[in-house]
Amino acid sequence: MSESQPQRQFAVEVVRKLRDAGFVALWAGGCVRDLLLGKLPEDYDVATDARPEQVQQLFGHRKTRAVGASFGVILIHGSNRGAGDVEVATFRTEGVYLDGRRPESVAFCSPEEDAQRRDFTINGMFYDPVAETVLDFVDGQRDLAAGVIRAIGDPRARFNEDKLRMLRAVRFTATLAFQIDVPTADAVRDLAPEMLVVSQERISQELKRMLVHRNRRLAIELARDVRLLEVILPELTRVVESEHWSVTLTMLELLGQPSFELAMATLLHSVSPENPHVVRGICRRLKLSNDETEHITRLVTERQVLFDAPHLPLSKLKRFWTSTQPRCRDFIEINRVESLATSGSLSAVEFCERYLRDTPESEINPPPLVTGNDLVRRGFKPGPNFKQLLDQIRDAQLDGRIATPDEAWALIQQLQGGSGDAKNP
Numbered sequence: 001m002s003e004s005q006p007q008r009q010f011a012v013e014v015v016r017k018l019r020d021a022g023f024v025a026l027w028a029g030g031c032v033r034d035l036l037l038g039k040l041p042e043d044y045d046v047a048t049d050a051r052p053e054q055v056q057q058l059f060g061h062r063k064t065r066a067v068g069a070s071f072g073v074i075l076i077h078g079s080n081r082g083a084g085d086v087e088v089a090t091f092r093t094e095g096v097y098l099d100g101r102r103p104e105s106v107a108f109c110s111p112e113e114d115a116q117r118r119d120f121t122i123n124g125m126f127y128d129p130v131a132e133t134v135l136d137f138v139d140g141q142r143d144l145a146a147g148v149i150r151a152i153g154d155p156r157a158r159f160n161e162d163k164l165r166m167l168r169a170v171r172f173t174a175t176l177a178f179q180i181d182v183p184t185a186d187a188v189r190d191l192a193p194e195m196l197v198v199s200q201e202r203i204s205q206e207l208k209r210m211l212v213h214r215n216r217r218l219a220i221e222l223a224r225d226v227r228l229l230e231v232i233l234p235e236l237t238r239v240v241e242s243e244h245w246s247v248t249l250t251m252l253e254l255l256g257q258p259s260f261e262l263a264m265a266t267l268l269h270s271v272s273p274e275n276p277h278v279v280r281g282i283c284r285r286l287k288l289s290n291d292e293t294e295h296i297t298r299l300v301t302e303r304q305v306l307f308d309a310p311h312l313p314l315s316k317l318k319r320f321w322t323s324t325q326p327r328c329r330d331f332i333e334i335n336r337v338e339s340l341a342t343s344g345s346l347s348a349v350e351f352c353e354r355y356l357r358d359t360p361e362s363e364i365n366p367p368p369l370v371t372g373n374d375l376v377r378r379g380f381k382p383g384p385n386f387k388q389l390l391d392q393i394r395d396a397q398l399d400g401r402i403a404t405p406d407e408a409w410a411l412i413q414q415l416q417g418g419s420g421d422a423k424n425p
Helices: 006-020 030-036 052-059 111-116 140-146 155-161 164-175 182-197 200-211 216-225 234-240 244-254 260-267 276-285 290-311 314-323 329-341 347-358 372-377 386-398 405-415
Strands: 025-028 045-048 064-068 073-077 085-090 092-094 106-108 126-128 133-135
Touching (some): 025 030, 030 140, 052 064, 155 164, 155 182, 164 200, 234 244, 244 329, 260 290, 260 329, 276 290, 290 314, 314 386, 329 347, 372 386
Antiparallel strands (some): 025 045, 064 073, 073 085, 092 106, 126 133
8 A cells, every 4th residue: 555645644644643742543443454455445543542632632623623522532634635534532441332322431441442342353453554563452363364254252242332233244244245253143133123223324324335335235135134134124024025036136236336326226126116105215214315215216116117118209208318317327227137137128228228329418308399488478377287288289399299389389279279369278
């Protein structure tokens, strides 16, 4: 890994500054795991024996922010955008977890004791970036080499401290293509119903990270095996027990690099596809954004439209493409993987790809020949059929039956019974 990389260099500088002030400072957690796997860490965390107030005093209040001062966590801002931020946490042990989410108290401690309160052995190691040595008090290197996800100490105790760790065990196992330690997996199965004490926002964040990863099928299969899937998505229970489940898994595997919305819609594609309220309800329960919710719901409930694309009137097809912009290709992709998973024909998918490739946007969604304001200026009074008349004119334009405003007005007169006088439509 290049020392010139700004983010890494800044993380080294943070360690050096803490040490120059007489403190112990080490990289900790996921960045150590990633470095040992030969991966570029997404961020760098530092663990130290300096107290939060000492960290802020050393780096200055303008460059620091307390993100969890009661837990000994301070964020240090880099001097430039490329350097990013480094999270500095004081070595700590944690008191009892009464709510399965956060400890009632913390106590500052040694690195060895700090390692014991972390979740999995592969995340419990420290790294000295100055001496370039690993400090491993939990046999994390052994499990990393063996490809095993193992809770530190008693897995039930670790999961009782924070129930989200059960879903994280699934994510790490799948994304790293590791195996989950048997006692760790058994603890997840036993405690799975307690997952719901975790906020839906935290659950959905884990789902997002699993579903956009190329090993999303492994993640979902493991989530089912350890009984978490039926807890966080009970609506899938009926699907899992049907012949559609193998199709769903194959579709997930066939996706390339999907957005979260596309992957989530693929997972839910057999859950009441005729009822948008069910899919929308799942999304809202998971606290997804309105945009995410609507896109997922439409992908599940409207994707079948494109199976008939070669036979649809141009007006209907063009309206569909326009209404699904800018993510209309997600509809093609979910149909593509469904066709492949069911050994169906790809003719409709290929038609849609050709159509979008060969048809300019100005033809798919041209400016309307007549607007509601135009009708009002001609003496039409808005009424029950006002929108219907506009839709008829727009459909004729999109179908290529009319191409000019004069032709539009001629069609309006025809639809109005041949009279040139404005009527209340």
